[in-house]
Amino acid sequence: MDSVRVRPLRSDDLPSAERASAITFLEADRRGRRVGEPEPRPRPAAASRQWIDRMRHFRTEDPGGCWVAVDESEGDDGVIGFAISQNRGPFWFLATYGVLPGHQAKGIGRRLIDATLAHADGRQGMFSSTVHPGATRRYRLAGFSLHPQMRMVGTVDRATLPAITGLHEGRDDDIDWMNHLDRRLRGSGHGPDHAYMRRTLRLVVSRAYGRPGYVYIDDRGRAALLAAAHPATAQDLLWEALAASSGDTLVNCITPANEWAVDVGLAARLDIGQEGYLALRAMPPPAPYLASGHFL
Numbered sequence: 403m404d405s406v407r408v409r410p411l412r413s414d415d416l417p418s419a420e421r422a423s424a425i426t427f428l429e430a431d432r433r434g435r436r437v438g439e440p441e442p443r444p445r446p447a448a449a450s451r452q453w454i455d456r457m458r459h460f461r462t463e464d465p466g467g468c469w470v471a472v473d474e475s476e477g478d479d480g481v482i483g484f485a486i487s488q489n490r491g492p493f494w495f496l497a498t499y500g501v502l503p504g505h506q507a508k509g510i511g512r513r514l515i516d517a518t519l520a521h522a523d524g525r526q527g528m529f530s531s532t533v534h535p536g537a538t539r540r541y542r543l544a545g546f547s548l549h550p551q552m553r554m555v556g557t558v559d560r561a562t563l564p565a566i567t568g569l570h571e572g573r574d575d576d577i578d579w580m581n582h583l584d585r586r587l588r589g590s591g592h593g594p595d596h597a598y599m600r601r602t603l604r605l606v607v608s609r610a611y612g613r614p615g616y617v618y619i620d621d622r623g624r625a626a627l628l629a630a631a632h633p634a635t636a637q638d639l640l641w642e643a644l645a646a647s648s649g650d651t652l653v654n655c656i657t658p659a660n661e662w663a664v665d666v667g668l669a670a671r672l673d674i675g676q677e678g679y680l681a682l683r684a685m686p687p688p689a690p691y692l693a694s695g696h697f698l
């Protein structure tokens with residue numbers, strides 16, 4: 403008899419789900435490593451804590467989108483797979499998804515994704531996909547279009563940084579118009595995810611009339627999520643993030659609809675790489691927009 407049960411994520415599952423996630427993605431990174439890339443390293447303790455904190459946020463906001471697979475032959479608390487998704491109005495996103503390497507290709511991933519898609523109930527959807535063959539197969543079979551993503555990597559040549567004016571540190575009263583801009587670009591505001599990101603990331607905004615835009619910048623100076631009404635504003639915001647970077651940096655989730663970001667990266671003397679797909683259902687690739695891996 404099949405001893406694997408797919409059930410809603412409980413808050414006491416989070417440490418076990420985090421361990422499963424760390425093992426699954428380390429193995430996937432090793433498998434997907436290209437010649438010349440450094441050996442992937444285990445997830446540091448701070449990143450594990452951040453993972454648990456983020457997933458707790460998702461479970462609080464929309465528990466119906468959060469699922470785990472447990473092997474009951476090993477008790478009810480050993481997570482072997484997880485799929486964390488969220489509905490935000492008419493929009494659905496998949497924040498993370500994985501099955502422990504030893505349990506893959508046995509249909510567990512399908513049961514997990516089916517549970518999240520039943521919760522999505524036909525909403526338009528978006529998420530960032532790895533190149534893992536099990537993942538891409540699952541997504542296309544579930545009806546998602548896979549848009550190849552570029553990324554820009556390297557160290558910014560600081561002599562190329564332009565003088566940018568008209569940007570400001572974000573405030574809580576910016577969130578209303580940011581949600582409005584999100585709706586224009588991806589069909590729904592980030593809502594409670596803005597409050598979460600405000601707590602953990604730096605927010606820089608353009609409040610210029612008719613040219614709004616914002617970027618969240620992480621503690622390593624990476625653009626974690628960027629949205630703008632016009633490509634010129636998006637470019638200013640990306641330059642601001644690049645100016646905050648030190649050492650090697652990364653601009654991720656660039657679809658071909660967002661060549662404005664490639665142009666900034668090239669001007670800063672970063673290199674173009676290719677990395678995974680933006681998976682979309684019932685919506686075009688947002689632009690000017692750089693999605694966040696977890697908050698989309």
Ligand SMILES: CC(C)(COP(=O)(O)OP(=O)(O)OC[C@H]1O[C@@H](n2cnc3c(N)ncnc32)[C@H](O)[C@@H]1OP(=O)(O)O)[C@@H](O)C(=O)NCCC(=O)NCCS
Pocket residue numbers: 426427430498499500501502505506507508509510511512513530531532533534535536537538539540
């Ligand atoms: C993506 C993932 C969650 C799918 O879980 P799973 O339990 O392997 O999924 P399933 O067995 O239900 O389905 C995967 C499909 O791809 C196939 N598949 C699985 N692993 C494969 C592999 N390494 N190579 C080729 N095909 C593979 C399976 O046969 C199955 O196809 P089928 O249903 O037509 O037979 C899992 O493979 C995984 O954790 N991958 C690494 C992490 C990752 O990339 N996560 C996605 C983040 S966007």
